[in-house]
Amino acid sequence: MISKTSLLIVILSLTHFLSDSFKESQLKYTRVRQAYKDKENSMLTLLKSKTLDKNSLKIYIRAFKKEGIIELWGKDKNHSKYSLIKSYDVCSSSGEIGPKRQQGDLQVPEGYYHIDRFNPYSNFYLSLGINYPNRSDEILGVKNKLGGDIFIHGNCVTIGCLPITDDQIKELYIFCIEAKNSGQSTIPVTIFPAKLTDENYKQLIDQYKGSSDKVGLWEDLKKGYDIFNKSKSLPSIAFLSSGRHKVYE
Template sequence: MKLVLTFILVLQSISMSSSFKSQQLKYSRVREAYAEKENGILKLLDNKSIKIDELEVYLRAFKFGQKIQLWGKNKSDQKFKLIKEYKVCKKSGKLGPKRKQGDLQVPEGFYYIDRFNPASNFHLSLGINYPNQSDLFWADKTNPGGDIFIHGSCVTVGCLPITDDQIKELYIFCVEAKNNGQKKIPVHIFPAKLSNKNFDVLVSKHKEDQDKITVWKDLKSVYDSFNKTRQIPKVTFLKNGKHLIESKQ
């Protein structure tokens, strides 16, 4: 019995030592972020009845208005709850998707966090998987660009920067979600909050630009569906640059 218990403890120790969170905590900036922000994060989650060891997150960014919304839920819950909004402190480019290296555009579309950089030149950073399959259809074929991040340090040439203070908190939320087994943290980037009025204005101003209209129509479908159900629709990338969107009821 003693031997079995020892074996279990060893397995637990190995599991903990190899966890994503433990790997991130090897970096001083991540340790400092936890020291400063963990208690506040626990309070935010408690107010929403979300347990940190059950946390899943979803990010929505709006270029006009310069906001990043953090949504979260317990794994067992069906619906997301709005936890907090972060102000994007520097903007780059204009409304419309990113289509080539050096255009200074912030992407628009359906993405996920694909990298965590705890030693970033911009304090802490969360990589976004631009270009996605839709971008590759519409964008410059030789150099569509890349290296798009949500990061600290209020500078940008196509990223979504928030302050160092804010990225400490948002980074921890994402670390906790990934450590809980969330393989892909969705990041949906919209030109604006796509109310019917805002959408009609956008389409009217850019009616000759089929690229923008195509992406915005799909973003509108997801925006409306999530606002109604608080569940993320399933998005499938099609070969023609469009998306198949399956809303949850």
């Protein structure tokens, strides 16, 4: 009969194996190993400056199209409030303000998303897939012509993606690896048309008041923007049958 101590050792060993499995699978790729060689120290320094531990890390990404910025936020998984870790400059853009509604429109999506893929052998160095089209996009976009393959990636070229430099994607990519490796099953990503301060929001609504599609989405994004800026905690998001969102604390 196995002793309680032996059983505990087996459980701890299995837990350690499972927690390391995603990172270890990523480290099989040359570019990921190079990213850790180049950026692990800077990642650890940033985490230390925010009193965060990579072994209990949860992250949140939000992007602002007008400003061309991607923000990386992090927290300990046992706490509720996030702190800003770093901002990255988007180095190329396509399309204009407003959501992506069909393949080939060159638009960068806007809305509530999450990272759904890690591509360590991307044509754009390293890339993090965004789950476009989400449920809202499927309802409001052009049926059967929604497109896909939207990423945060390197190489500073884009048709509807969010590119940053190869140097920056190395760092952001390994942050995401560490968060997933520490047990974060879903890394949320919110893409905004702009920073939705009251002033910016009013300007957008006034400018595009004839577009119920844009105005409705931005109203839902504004709610999430305000909740997060006030509490530094993520809002809850539900997709409605209309394509709109229920956004609440």
